[in-house]
Amino acid sequence: MDKDTGLIISLLIGVLMGAVDSTIVLLALPTITVDLKTELSDSIWIIMIYLLVIAVGTTQFGRLGDVFTRKAVFNTGLGLFTAGSALCGASSGIVELIGFRTIQACGAAMIQSNSGAIVADNFPPNKRGRVFGYTAVGYNAGAMLGIVLGGIITTFIGWRYIFYINVPIGMFALYFGLKHISKGNKIDNKLDIPGATTLGTALILISYAAVGIATSGITKLNIILFAAGFVFLLVFVSIERKVKKPLIPMKVFKIRILTFSILASFFQSLGFLAVVFIIIMYLQGIRGLTPFDSSLLLLPGYVVGSIMGPEFGKLADRIGSRIPATAGLAMMAASVLIYSTLTATSSLYIVLIGSFFTGLGSSMFFPANNSAVMANSPKELYGMSSGFLRTMANIGMLGSFVLAISIASVSVPRYVAFEVFAGVGKLLGNVSASFMGGIHAALYASLIILIVAAILSSIRGKERRGIDVGSASGRAMGK
Known part of the structure; x- marks a missing residue:
């Protein structure tokens, strides 16, 4: 196996695990709540603490990669994530589980914040889109795969194995990371x-x-x-x-393409993740499907989108990021319009069609947008830009989680919507009809946010691949 292949495998597995564990707990939450004899309002922090730590941690661990080399921090993240997963599986109480989940999230933040910079360190600008296509598969498929795996493993094996499954996979990724990721140079930076x-x-x-x-x-x-x-x-x-050395690097905002790419990523995360939550609430609460069956309806589109990710990454290498990234956001917005036609008795094929457009749009947006950030970032800001990109996206994910619950629950008691989302309640009759109105309101809010993201993406400016922005001529690009 050549070095590039080994490096891509390590990155792909790393980002895949982190993305999987952002959602794998969702369908296991009711079982965990009962098994650990706790309240839903407490067990929800198993999800929240993970998103919070990643949102804040990515701002700093990208800088640690500059100071201690990205190889060291990335592989340390793999080790922490693997150890944290084992501890989560062995937890005897909710406080322990939330604490060990924090360790796991620290590892995920180290992986996420340094993966983009590792790609930028090891591949020339005109080839990064393809590699970001593979890592986009990890982010894109991982979140959806987490939902499916959470249902399968919890139902047939037990909730503890949603964490134990990471141990052998993490060790495998760590082996490839130690062997194939180059050490790189240290860069003067501070936390x-x-x-x-x-x-x-x-x-x-x-x-x-x-x-x-x-x-x-x-x-x-x-x-x-x-x-x-x-x-x-x-x-x-x-x-x-x-x-x-501010957490939000002002230098980033002096480069037009970089600024609008990061803002597009934030609004995409804020609007897009909410859609997944909303549709799961619809399928479980309105249609009465099991969590497992609900996740299977969303899976096919993401499979297609994940397969197409590397191809759209290659396209971004040839023509730049603006067109494929903006087209991807437009497809996501189209999927929301499709979902907004759902009623309490609609054909479930509408969900399959919407999922297809969602997955295809994601495969267009993520590799192009991620590649644009790193291709147009000065070399001395690789770690900071990579971490900042993931930070903004993760803060968007956190906000999207809150958005989905808050807006969708305006027409029914909030605790009812919350229980439906967590898979511990169902809605019937007039309450179901009222909740449908809340779901439509949430979808329209997501649509507006995605349109904002598409506008920001479309005005990011033109770029030329093949010139490293670390050079004087490259730094002038996009201004």
Whole structure:
């Protein structure tokens, strides 16, 4: 096996595992809640803590890759993720599980924040699109595969094995990572601890308040937590204006293509992940399907999209990122329009068609957009840009999770919608009809967000592949 193939295998498995575990817990949540004798409002943090840690961690672990070499941090992430997975499987209580999930998420953040920079280090700009196509398969297929695997493993083996399955796979990826990823050079960079701390605190407070509102409605405590979270966001912005190495690198925003590519990624994540949650709520709560059957209806489109990812990556290498990335977002928006035609008695073939457009759009957007970020990032900002891209996407995912529950539940009691989403309740009669209205409202909100993402993508500017932006001429591109 040649070095490039081994490197791609390691990256693909790494990002696949991280993406799988962002969703694999969803269908296992009711079983975990019962088995560990806890409340749903507590067990939901098995999901939330993972998204929170990744959202904040990717801002810093990309920088660690600059300081200690990306090979070291990426492989450390594989090790932490594998060890955290084993500990999660062995957990005896909800507090332990949430704590070990934090370790697992730290590993995933190390993997995600350095994968893009490793591609940029090891492949020339005119070949990165193809490689990003493969890693896009990991992100794209992983999230959907997680839903399916969660249903299969929990139903036929037991919820602990949704974590244990990562152990042999993680060891396999670590072997390839140690053998095939080049060490690379160290780059002078520093962590932004005050910025990461204030951002993390803000996201935790806002997320805690959002979960509280989703489960029990608006209360004085939830309002206070929301307000405190926004105060910490203001503190974060103030800190970022003063530190020498800010968490949000201002240099990034001086490059037009880089700026609009990252913003497009954020809005895509904010609007797109919510659609998956909403359709699962529809299939379980309105149509009465099991979680496993619901996930199978969404799978075919993602399989097709994942197969096409590398091909669209090659296309981005030839013509640039703007056209395929924008077309991909347009296809995602089209899928939302298709889903918005669903009623309580619609043919389930509509879901299959919508899933096809969603998967195909994802395979067009992710490799092109990711490649645009790294192809147009100055070499000294590879780690920072890679981490920042994943941070914005993960914050979008976190917001999308809250969006799906909050908007879809406007017409029924929030705890009812929350239970449906978690797979522990079903809706019937008039309540079902009312909830359908909430689902349509959530889909329209997602559609608007995806349109914003498409507009940002379309105005990112032209680019030329084959010139490394680390050069003087390259840095001028996109301005």
